[in-house]
Amino acid sequence: MLRINCPHCGERDHSEFAYGGDATIKYPSLDNADQEAWFRAVFIRKNPRGKHSELWQHVGGCREWLVVERDTLTHEIFSVTSARVLAEGGQ
Amino acid sequence: MQRYSVFSLLGNALTGNRNWERAWRDPDPKPEYDVIVIGGGGHGLSTAYYLAKEHGVRKVALLEKGYLGGGNVGRNTTIVRSNYMIPGNTEFYELSLKLWEELSRDLNYNVMFSQRGQVSLATSPAQMEAYSRRGNVMRMNGIDAELLDREQLMKLLPYLDYSPSARYRLHGGMIQQRAGTARHDAVAWGYARGASNRGVDLIQQCEVLGFLREGDRIVGVETTKGPIRAKKVAMAVAGSTTTLAEKAGLELPIESHLLQAFVTEPLKPMIHHVISFATAHFYISQSDKGGLVLGGDLDGYNSYAQRGNLPVVDEVLTIAKALIPSLSRLRVLRHWAGVMDMSMDGSPIIDISPIPGLYINCGWCYGGFKATPASGFTFAHTIARDEPHPCNAKLRLDRFRRGYQIDERGAGPVPGWH
Ligand SMILES: Cc1cc2nc3c(=O)[nH]c(=O)nc-3n(C[C@H](O)[C@H](O)[C@H](O)COP(=O)(O)OP(=O)(O)OC[C@H]3O[C@@H](n4cnc5c(N)ncnc54)[C@H](O)[C@@H]3O)c2cc1C
Ligand SMILES: [Zn+2]
Secondary structure (H helix, E strand, O other), X not given: OOEEEEOOOEEEEHHHOEEEEEOOOOOOOOOOOOHHHHHXXXXXXXXXXXXEEEEEEOOOOOOOEXXXXXXXXXXXXXXXXXXXXXXXXXX | OOXXXXXXXXXXXXXXXXXXXXXXXXXXXXXXXXEEEEOOXXXXXXXXXXXXHHHOOOOEEEEOOOOOOOOHHHOOOOEEOOOOOOOOHHHHHHHHHHHHHHHHHHHOOXXXXXXXXXXXXXOOHHHXXXXXXXXXXXXXXXXXXXXXXXXXXXXXXXXXXXXXXXXXXXXXXXXEOOOEXXXXXXXXXXXXXXXXXXXXXXXXXXXXXXXXEEOOEEEEEEEOOEEEEEEEEEEOOHHHHHHHHHHOOOXXXXXXXXXXXXXXXXXXXXXXXXXXXXXXXXXXXXXXXXXXXXXXXXXXXXXXXXXXXXXXXXXXXXXXXXXXXXXXXXXXXXXXXXXEEEEOOOOOEEEEOOOOOEEEEEOOOOOOOOOHHHHHHHHHHHHHHOXXXXXXXXXXXXXXXXXXXXXXXXXXXXXXHO
16 A cells, blocks of 8 residues: 655545556647647657656546655655645645 | 376376476576566466467567466456446456356366356336346347346245345346356466467566666567567566666556455355346355355556555445345455456456557456467457457557547546446
8 A cells, every 4th residue: 555645634544545657747828739749649658667757636636636756666665745736736 | 298187187196196297387597588477377477378379470479577377367366257238348358258268178277157047136117127128139149148137037036135124125137157267376377378389488576677678669578587688578467567667767547456356164055156246246155065156346546556445345245135134154364465457447458559569468457367378369369469459459559549448347547446
């Protein structure tokens, strides 16, 4: 069981959270017609064996989207930050 | 080579089983090959076998970092079926099932293929409709499928919970009679023996660390046993696909996820079929030793950890007990996990890669065991002829770029949902 430390609710079992995948993917803007950019954003994944930046939503709690830095081999969690705070430039 | 037969069994029994030959040779690597296959799982071994057998490629080496059959091929729940509906998968998995039906004879090795029938359960009228559509597509492609109504299901699988208070209301199901299970280790060993006897060098404890290049062409591999050159290099490394492909400079539409399985203490024969339950993603069958083999969903997030996780244990065993109440006091003996290549559309990739000299076989998600014969058969064709076989013509890498994904489940580009 992973234990994720939600900045709002405290440390909880990961079964309270929904996984949202790779947090480093930047989708092109909707008016961007570049096929290659869309192909890469939708389908290509770095899939690291080690440190991975990923999205989790605390659906069983505050419902906030979080960015979790986790090791995919050891399950060690390095940091948990609100995705909104990160998007606004971090604090 | 020593052939296995009634006479070899008798002869060896009478001489105290001291004279059996090794099943395969254990050679040192040569400096150069026509084809190097990386990965001694089911897919790598079958590829090497068919390269030698169907295409007469003379100098083939298979490199395995651990021991043959030590990967997912020895870690899965052994279900073999061909009830796929989407063009691309339909013909591919049916080719595989046809090869399974001949495999023990072809390899002169008993892979214990048991066509006990696989039942897919439906819990709503809508799901019954979906199965009748799937069954019709299968039958139009010459694949066997039969619908079962609730009464037929009660007769066939009397131990499921049909009571008014049942957690799941069972409406019926679909059965593929030709589906079943096979002994997974035997599949690896049978292909290994067959390949070795046809001249393939199977080299264990030999990890591929990187690639040899001339210009942009791959001309061999760097290994823990030194450099080995080859005209063509083919990879079939399941849970290591991303990390190895990265060394060749190839990025793929793949995520690694964990899949767990469980086995209980042995019982007398009780579950005669393979049962799949899509409503809650659960499946169960009984092994020849009597243990019930069961499994469920992925753990759900990227992982290379290769060990299980309690939420899934809880979930799978809860579903098992809800469907088959009589299992409630049974003990689970073991559970384990394998690292799966989850592709972005849930279907595999067998292709010539964009990097000259490199061929790829990956993205099997959690259904790759049933694919073992056809995967090797079509991959060998692709490598030897430099063009896909008709049965893997739609399983190419560029389908993602061109917008021709094969999304059997309709889940979209989210690997964890397939
Ligand atoms: C719990 C579980 C249940 C499953 N149930 C089913 C099922 O019921 N039916 C079904 O059809 N499928 C099932 N699968 C999926 C199936 O097992 C896999 O899709 C399939 O076995 C993968 O192909 P493989 O056998 O070639 O892989 P593997 O056996 O994993 O072979 C890959 C090999 O490559 C080697 N390797 C990796 N990197 C290197 C390197 N750098 N150098 C040299 N060697 C390397 C590894 O050591 C390994 O031996 C299940 C999987 C799991 C984990
Ligand atoms: Zn929270």
